[in-house]
Amino acid sequence: xxxxxxxxxxxxxxxxxxxxxxxxxxxxxxxxxxxxxxxxxxxxxxxxxxxxxxxxxxxxxxxxxxxxxxxxxxxxxxxxxxxxxxxxxxxxxxxxxxxxxxxxxxxxxxxxxxxxxxxxxxxxxxxxxxxxxxxxxxxxxxxxxxxxxxxxxxxxxxxxxxxxxxxxxxxxxxxxxxxxxxxxxxxxxxxxxxxxxxxxxxxxxxxxxxxxxxxxxxxxxxxxxxxxxxxxxxxxxxxxxxxxxxxxxxxxxxxxxxxxxxxxxxxxxxxxxxxxxxxxxxxxxxxxxxxxxxxxxxxxxxxxxxxxxxxxxxxxxxxxxxx
Amino acid sequence: xxxxxxxxxxxxxxxxxxxxxxxxxxxxxxxxxxxxxxxxxxxxxxxxxxxxxxxxxxxxxxxxxxxxxxxxxxxxxxxxxxxxxxxxxxxxxxxxxxxxxxxxxxxxxxxxxxxxxxxxxxxxxxxxxxxxxxxxxxxxxxxxxxxxxxxxxxxxxxxxxxxxxxxxxxxxxxxxxxxxxxxxxxxxxxxxxxxxxxxxxxxxxxxxxxxxxxxxxxxxxxxxxxxxxxxxxxxxxxxxxxxx
Numbered sequence: 012x013x014x015x016x017x018x019x020x021x022x023x024x025x026x027x028x029x030x031x032x033x034x035x036x037x038x039x040x041x042x043x044x045x046x047x048x049x050x051x052x053x054x055x056x057x058x059x060x061x062x063x064x065x066x067x068x069x070x071x072x073x074x075x076x077x078x079x080x081x082x083x084x085x086x087x088x089x090x091x092x093x094x095x096x097x098x099x100x101x102x103x104x105x106x107x108x109x110x111x112x113x114x115x116x117x118x119x120x121x122x123x124x125x126x127x128x129x130x131x132x133x134x135x136x137x138x139x140x141x142x143x144x145x146x147x148x149x150x151x152x153x154x155x156x157x158x159x160x161x162x163x164x165x166x167x168x169x170x171x172x173x174x175x176x177x178x179x180x181x182x183x184x185x186x187x188x189x190x191x192x193x194x195x196x197x198x199x200x201x202x203x204x205x206x207x208x209x210x211x212x213x214x215x216x217x218x219x220x221x222x223x224x225x226x227x228x229x230x231x232x233x234x235x236x237x238x239x240x241x242x243x244x245x246x247x248x249x250x251x252x253x254x255x256x257x258x259x260x261x262x263x264x265x266x267x268x269x270x271x272x273x274x275x276x277x278x279x280x281x282x283x284x285x286x287x288x289x290x291x292x293x294x295x296x297x298x299x300x301x302x303x304x305x306x307x308x309x310x311x312x313x314x315x316x317x318x319x320x321x322x323x324x325x326x327x328x329x330x331x332x333x334x
Numbered sequence: 335x336x337x338x339x340x341x342x343x344x345x346x347x348x349x350x351x352x353x354x355x356x357x358x359x360x361x362x363x364x365x366x367x368x369x370x371x372x373x374x375x376x377x378x379x380x381x382x383x384x385x386x387x388x389x390x391x392x393x394x395x396x397x398x399x400x401x402x403x404x405x406x407x408x409x410x411x412x413x414x415x416x417x418x419x420x421x422x423x424x425x426x427x428x429x430x431x432x433x434x435x436x437x438x439x440x441x442x443x444x445x446x447x448x449x450x451x452x453x454x455x456x457x458x459x460x461x462x463x464x465x466x467x468x469x470x471x472x473x474x475x476x477x478x479x480x481x482x483x484x485x486x487x488x489x490x491x492x493x494x495x496x497x498x499x500x501x502x503x504x505x506x507x508x509x510x511x512x513x514x515x516x517x518x519x520x521x522x523x524x525x526x527x528x529x530x531x532x533x534x535x536x537x538x539x540x541x542x543x544x545x546x547x548x549x550x551x552x553x554x555x556x557x558x559x560x561x562x563x564x565x566x567x568x569x570x571x572x573x574x575x576x577x578x
Binding site: 205240248 | 357363445465469
């Protein structure tokens, strides 16, 4: 009986305390609410540029020495989710294949596609292109711009698979901000330089002036066969046609009256020119990076057969380089 | 005044010719083309103009050597002529065909030329040579045995693998089929044997856990009874022996 009473008394005390506490909390809340009923939140959104370039590799394919690829290979610079405009900066490394290099400046960039090899030379330090990636906005959170590349292979460049790395950076000068997040910022460029030979003759005309019948000119008339910018050695092939009278094509004398020789001779002597293309054995050496132009000589002489009618005669000779 | 103008023109033209030029070039490598008799092969290479003037060019087809009792291959080149723009390149394609009645392992050679055909003025009123520049390839063609004749499945429109490859596949499929059949037969025999055993066991009481306990208990009881009987029998035998 006594215990029951004690129990009831304890319960009563506990309930009273709970009620008091609840009233106390309510009182505080009402007091707070009556003095301030708004919550202010604030956040500071910083300036940010996200950089992503695509594609991550470009291939200029097979290129001959002393040839170029037009400045029309595009790379897209994208800002996915930034909030300020950015200027594109680029820099590059030299092209390299083993110990052979092609200087970085042989790569050009341009803000528009070109139908020739033209633009601004890439450097090994960052260059401001003034190609602007527009400011992303809430309605357009991804913006981009395009930059184009072209390349020239200098004369004498040895054949090989060359590689260059182009690095991008986006910058907003006003805010002093560089791309804070880069998912991809480098492009690897490839170019396969193939063996190449060229031909350039020092003259396309030989003038023997006036020669009497039965007279001759020593085999000392020089023609220089040059290779300006190739990278492979070449052999000189030659053939010729008959001498033809200028006003009557039926009047001719034979091709074999023209002689050729690798070296200058003081007399009318040497190798007989024929209508069949033959290998003279004269080699034009392969140009090199330090010496991108090579050449060799061939000399001609002429003997006019006796009884040849007077007048102007012309002969056509073909000189081919083969490699 | 006229003389000065003429002189200026000459100087200008000279300067122009100095700073503008054209240069014909080509990719290195002499073509060696293998062609199966009765078929065609292709070979391509690049030609270049590294100058600032256009180059007009013409292709001169090779004259191949003649081999007795054989037909000389046909060589087609595309393009046969054209203009190379400044600082540009062009693909030259060579297509070689050898007739089916030619023998294999024959070789032909000839020189393919690409000659610049830009206008060249003969600068002499006397004896003069006009020299044309060109690039050349020493073409070598070798005939190979004919390609295997493909089997064409009717109505498929597609040629299938060559005969000898087809036979190998047929043999392989046959072996696999035989193995599968044998495996099926063995499995069927096994299943039948199982069924026979099951049928034999069908009449017997189904053994469950409860049954098993009952069976064991029963068996024990039987054993007990049997044991008792044996003992009883033994005892009775002994008794009958004693009684005797």
